Amino acid sequence: MEDDVAPGRSSDPSKPEPGRSGKSGPQELRSQLKDRRAKFERQVDAKRADIERQVQATKAQFDATNERIEARVGRNLVNAILIGVAAGGIMLVSLIIFKVIFVVLASAVVAFATLELRKALEQTGRRVPAIPTVISAVAMQPAAFFLHDVWRWSVVLLGILLVIVWRVAEQAIASKRTDLPTLVRDLASGTFIQVYVPFLASFAVFLVAQPEGEWWTLAFLILVICVDVGAYVSGLSFGKHKMAPVISPNKTWEGFAGAGVVSVVAGVLLAILMLGVPWWVGVLLGLLLLGSATVGDLAESLIKRDIGVKDMSSWLPGHGGFLDRLDSILPSAVVAYVVFLLFGGLAV
Numbered sequence: 001m002e003d004d005v006a007p008g009r010s011s012d013p014s015k016p017e018p019g020r021s022g023k024s025g026p027q028e029l030r031s032q033l034k035d036r037r038a039k040f041e042r043q044v045d046a047k048r049a050d051i052e053r054q055v056q057a058t059k060a061q062f063d064a065t066n067e068r069i070e071a072r073v074g075r076n077l078v079n080a081i082l083i084g085v086a087a088g089g090i091m092l093v094s095l096i097i098f099k100v101i102f103v104v105l106a107s108a109v110v111a112f113a114t115l116e117l118r119k120a121l122e123q124t125g126r127r128v129p130a131i132p133t134v135i136s137a138v139a140m141q142p143a144a145f146f147l148h149d150v151w152r153w154s155v156v157l158l159g160i161l162l163v164i165v166w167r168v169a170e171q172a173i174a175s176k177r178t179d180l181p182t183l184v185r186d187l188a189s190g191t192f193i194q195v196y197v198p199f200l201a202s203f204a205v206f207l208v209a210q211p212e213g214e215w216w217t218l219a220f221l222i223l224v225i226c227v228d229v230g231a232y233v234s235g236l237s238f239g240k241h242k243m244a245p246v247i248s249p250n251k252t253w254e255g256f257a258g259a260g261v262v263s264v265v266a267g268v269l270l271a272i273l274m275l276g277v278p279w280w281v282g283v284l285l286g287l288l289l290l291g292s293a294t295v296g297d298l299a300e301s302l303i304k305r306d307i308g309v310k311d312m313s314s315w316l317p318g319h320g321g322f323l324d325r326l327d328s329i330l331p332s333a334v335v336a337y338v339v340f341l342l343f344g345g346l347a348v
Contacts, residue, residue, distance in 0.1 A: 091221065095214045099145070102208055107141040110201045113322040116312040117193050124307055126189040132166040133190065137198035144202035145209045152206070156199055163190040197323070197330065204333035207340060216344065219270045220336035223286060224328050226266040227259045227293040234258020248301040256294065263290045276347040285339050292335045293328035300327035
């Protein structure tokens, strides 16, 4: 006989009756929230650990790649990129906003590069006086910007003359004089420094001083960077045939070809979008700067090989010295100025 079930009571004795549970409603809710929070925290911890593993793996892969690149080309990739971006940003702002800032920056860079070359030559026994060398180098840059042709050339000649006279005066008052061949070698070294660094650099400053010259200067600097980057990436990826193994073992014909493609494409784009000249001027400018940048790089490599140094200095982490960054720019400034004189009038 079935038992009567009172209204409001459960027929199943295993189920707790309402209001008679071991946990009250709020306690059960807190327990559920606690469980959910614990589960969520476990998920977050697992996700965080997974992200950390991915970051560590990516960092390890990047470090390994950077080490391989550094072992092959002798440059720290991270430092090189950071220094390059910072320098490029400063130059860009100075060219577009206030040209005089560019002149000041150029003077400072030329001064450091001149000191680097002087110190490097000094290691081979050549004596070049520092004070007149720096004074002459710095003076050429504002002269190229503010003075007319005759006075600008006069500053160049006076700078070279100052270095020569200073060295001869040192020889005259020295208690122990060097022989004549050594003195002539010192004078030739001092003249070479003035021509190679500040004189060639002054063409970039002189180009800036021309109408719309800041855009031509920016364009040729971008193209030189494109040549360097194109050669670097192509050579690193496909380089097999050495271009000049004795002078520059890392330079390859594959890198040169890649640099040529990049420089021509960039030259056409810059000619149309920035300079407003026909596209073929961009092709010509790209090819000419490809040649001048490559020659400049090889020339500095030859100088460093003769001196017996890897870098001119360590002032720029990941790049070496200031002259190591100017090697492609110095002869390219002359080329860019000549192209501007010949074809700058075609701008629309």
